[in-house]
Structures are given as C-alpha cells and as structure tokens.
Amino acid sequence: MDELFPTQEIGSLAKPAWRIKGYKNEPLSEEEIAEAERWGRKLGIEKITELIKILKNREKTTAEKKELLEWSARYAIRFFEKAGLDVVFDGEQWRSEMYEHIIRNIEGFKFLGSVKSFNYRYFNKAACISKPKYIKPIYVEEFIFTKNNTEREVKVPFTGPYTIVDWTFNEYYEKKLCDKIKDFKQRKAAARREFLFDLIHEIVKPEIGRLIGAGAKWIQIDEPAATTNPSEEEMQLFVEAFNETVKGFNCTFSLHNCYSDYEVLAKYASQLRNCSQLALEFANRDSRQTGIGENRTGYRELKLFEDYGFCGKYGLGVIDVHTDFVEPPELVRDRILHAVNLVGDPSRIYVSTDCGLRTRTWEVSFAKLKNMVAGAELARKTFR
C-alpha cells in the first residue's frame, strides 16, 4: 500500500434476510425482496432482475442456491468497495459462521448440540471423534470468487487452529491416550497438543497451500481464543501453533484477535513469526470523546505490544462493532493519530474495525465504514 493508513474490515458482514431465507428455501416477504433491490441499486449491482427472479422462485434448485451465495458475496464485496475500503473480502457470505463452516467441511468431527455461551446465547459445539481429514477445499472457491470480482487487495480470513481446538471437545485424542497417560491433567495436555498439530498438518496447511496456489497473497488467521487460557504453557502452545501454521509459505500472514487479554497477548506477540499485522480490537475499550492523549483509554495496551517488542503492523480497531453508534470521522482520526504517537511510525497503522460487522445492520455498517474511511483520510491530511 502506497498511501498511509490503508482501510480494512476484519471479515464478516451480516447476511441479508434474502440470502438466509433464500438459501433455506423459506418464503421471502415483499419487503425482503425490495431490500435486495434497494441495496442492489445503491451499490450499483448489475442484472439485479436475475437475483430477484431466483428469490421469487419458491423451489430453488441447488444451482440457484449456489447462485444466491454468489449474489450475496457480490453485494458484500461491492458494499466494502463502495464504502471505500482498500482491502476487501466477501463478508464471509459463503460461511454459516467462522467455526461451523470449517468444521462442516472437514472429516473427523461431529456436532453434539448447543452449549451455553452466556445468558440465552449458545453455540453449536462439535467433538473431534477421529483424526481430522481434509476432504475438500474450505475457503478456496470463495476466495477465487472474491478475487474475480474486485480490483482491490484481498485478505482471506481463516479460522485459526488454536481456536478450533479450544472450541471443540477433544474425544479422539483423549481416548487415544487413555492407556498411555494415567494422570488426567497430563493426558489432557498431551491430547490437546496432538489434536492441534494434527489439525495444522492435516487441514490448515493443505488449505493454505491451495489458497496460495489459487492466488491468495494475504491470509488473516483468526484466533479469538488465543488468550482463553493465559498460562505460560498454553500461550507458548498458541505461538508454536501460529508459527507452524505459517511456516514454509510465501504469503503475507496476519493475526486477528479480539475481546481478549492484551496484557497476556502482548508478551508473546513478538514471538509470532511471519506475522505482518496484528488486527486488534480497541474501539470497544475506548471513550467516544475526540482528542489525542489520555482520553484514548482504549488504546493503552497498544503500548504494551510495543514495549514487548512487536515490530509488525497493527490493524487498529477504530470502529466498535457491538454498538450502532456511528463513530464520527474526527473520532476515527484521533484514534489513528493517538496510535501513531504510541507506535511512532504511521506506516505501521492499518485502519480497521474491531472485529467483523456481522451483528450490525447493513445501514449501520455502511455508515460506520464510510466514516472510518473519511477518518483515515483526515489522518492522512495531517501528514501531507
């Protein structure tokens, strides 16, 4: 990127009702179809009538369902372009969810049902029941579609192996070690390690190889679980897993982590090899006042990454994805300029959302991204 402060989103964008219901063959209301037309016109999408024809079809064929995925990916790519982002993807429109999508596309796993996340929120948790086996490309087709539909730089979000292991019941490996390791705690640790590295070698690396073969230049490893267990052993395991994941590939890699303990992550970030960028969530922790300096409370931990010697770039979260508050460009600017003061080098700052925008409406997301781009431009002006 030649200009300072390139802009990017982390990965996901909400799926429109017409994509969700249409894919499930559920009837769509007139308003939902009108929504597809409205956004289509706003984004300058061509041949919308073809999409509408599919949406109005009560019994969609498998081919038509596939076309729907492509339509919604096309919308999302154009959405990001129209908002002015420099780096784009397809808003993960082909994926059900970051965890489920990868698990459903590999062998060796079985979904067991819902477990509580908090309150009345649950997630569908799988168990690893045999050695993970690669059966088909997971993200490649989606990547090729995105690449063919944009001129902008493409970054592929990739659910990281450490997070998959952390979010999965480890049945197969614990059972395998049953007779070998008597102490339950030691058995668990050994089984976790074996699961993790099998997953990296059997699934993650083959998929990365295929993505690179298809032309991917930048892969973002998403590891929200990175600091779930902050012990030295686990953090070293996480670092080892990342380094093994990216080893031997000629590609740009970055790491995304959010809603985590950055005091812990900061200590280990400099040990991540070939990690060109850390995309981190800060806006969620920050005040909404403009200004540079002490009122930028959310960015305190950025300094820790510097103090511990991380010298790559930062995907600086300047947009809070868990609120409809639309950050004014001036606030975005000040967050960027504050980060520059902490880091010292403006070329190390990419301007980013905290995380994917999938929980926001398209209206809110679009307004947020437009302001993020405008804020980056305001920040650039101060350096011209």
Add this chain to the structure above:
Amino acid sequence: MIGCYATGVFPRPKELVEATRAYERRKINDENLEKIFHKATLKIVQAQISANFSYVTDGMLKWQDLLRPFTEKLHGVRVGALARWFSNNTFYRKPVVVEEIRREKDITAEIVCFECLPKNVLWKAILPAPYTFAKLAENRFYRNDTELMFKFAEILKAEIKTLTKKGFSYIQLSDPALVYNPFKRPISKDTLIAVRDALETAIRGTAVRTCLQTFFGDFSQILPEALDFPVTDLGIDLYETKFEKLKEYKFGKGIALGLVDARNSLVEDENELVNVAKELIGQVYLLEKRDIFICPNCDLDFLPWERAEEKLMVAGNVAKRLKAELNIHG
C-alpha cells in the same frame, strides 16, 4: 459412605434452549417459557434420581452464571460487563460493588423449583463461595477484597439459613477462583487463613452437610491448609489436580472426587474411574473416615444435555461399584 451428586449448573435440554431463543426473539411469553423451564427441571431431577444420586439439585437452569442471582438481587451491586469465565469459552456478568452490600430478601430460594424436587431424596444447594465472589467482583466500595469477602460471607450465612429451613440437606460452596491459578502465583497462608475464616462466618451454626467445591485448578495448591477448612467435604477437580501431589496428604474430611469430566464430551470408562478412585481412597484416607462422593469436576453446562445425562449415569455407576467393591454401605 460413598455417594454421588452434581456440582453445578446443568445444561439446558434442547427444548429449553429453543424456548429461550424464541423468548429472546419475543416469539413466546414469560408464562410459556416458565412452563418449559418447569418441564426441563423435572427432566433433570428425574435423571439424577435414575442415576441413584445421593443428593439432588434442581439443575439451576435459571442461573445465568454462578454469581448472577447475587449480582442481580443484592443491594449495593450492579450488573457489570461480560467477562470470561476462567479458561472457558463462556462468560459471566461481573458484579460491580458500588455500596454496602445488603440482602433485602431471599436470593436463590426464589428461583429454586421446590415442587420439582423429590420427597424421598435429599436436596443439595449450590452457592458461590465468599472468595470466588470477592475475586470476580469489581470492588468499588470496600477497602479491599478481603473486606468484601467477609461481607459476602455474612450474606451467605443468611442465605444458607433460608435454604436449610426450606429443606436442603447439603450446601456446596463453589470456589473455582481459589485454585484457578494460570500464572502459578503462590497462594499465601494469610489468604488461606482468611478464606477459612470467611467460610466459618458463612457456615457457622449450619446443621447440614457442607462442601467447598474447587474446580479449574489444582487442589493441591491449597493443601494442607484446606484440611482445616470448616466444611464437611472438600471437592477436587481431578482433571486439574496432579494425582501424585494429592497422595502426599491424609484427609480427615469427606472428599468429592471430580472424576467425571464436564469439560469434555468423551464418556469416561467406568473401569478406569473406579480404579483411580480406589487408588486415591487408599492413599489419602485414614481408614475410619471414608466419606466419598463421586461427581463431575465442575458445572455440567459445558456439555450438551444428552451428553451430560450420560455422564450422570457414569457417576452413579462408579459410586455403585465402589460401594460394592470396597464393601461400604450408605
């Protein structure tokens, strides 16, 4: 005596998961949700009876987290931000202590489904231990966490009194924060003395059986001091505790052996659990004191309901076999 019981919040069965989701989308009302909660509670109680549990809980299905009833109902506490529940992919709301904490009414009894509990099996209630509450709360009022811990212990004392009056025969205080120690910082003797005194404040005068249940960390860190805690039983997470260390001590108290792994769906081999239990019992017990409970290592709500149900049976079967093989009755 060899018995078995659950040690925390149960997972919500599928129909209740669906109902709570529908409730969030405003597709069912309070009354309908309540009916489904009731039905699910009956199912959970029945599963414990089927597994021959010595004490039965109501499943705590309405508890959004271990602290929440207190976070929501104590005067002086506000419901704070979501925070990670130890090293799990689950979250709790931080209690934010902003003024003197006061119990103005019964807290947990209000959400117990008494009519779901059986007449012919003893009842067990589970509450957060003083140390865990103080450690996980955001203390904006008291001078330090120790002061908060003792204030909360007084609240617990009143709560325990209510629960025992209403028929509970066993009170478990859950204390994960006491042993969760990812950075391996030594736990000071002063801390353990304060914990003991706070437990004394909470439990003094209680006529029923009590337990301090620890999980998510190595129990041996709090030995030998824990042997003097004023509780009847001590609960140990055997998936976090090194067996060998445990064997260095002789227990004069009952032990709740967390042998069933509530954080993995793999259903345990009963033979293995029986052997581990026998080995531990042989090593850590003075012969005349053999009060043992076979239990899950922590709350079962890390599992989907169906798998939790299978694991209840494992706990029950292991207890049954131990009774037979060690020739212990009761």
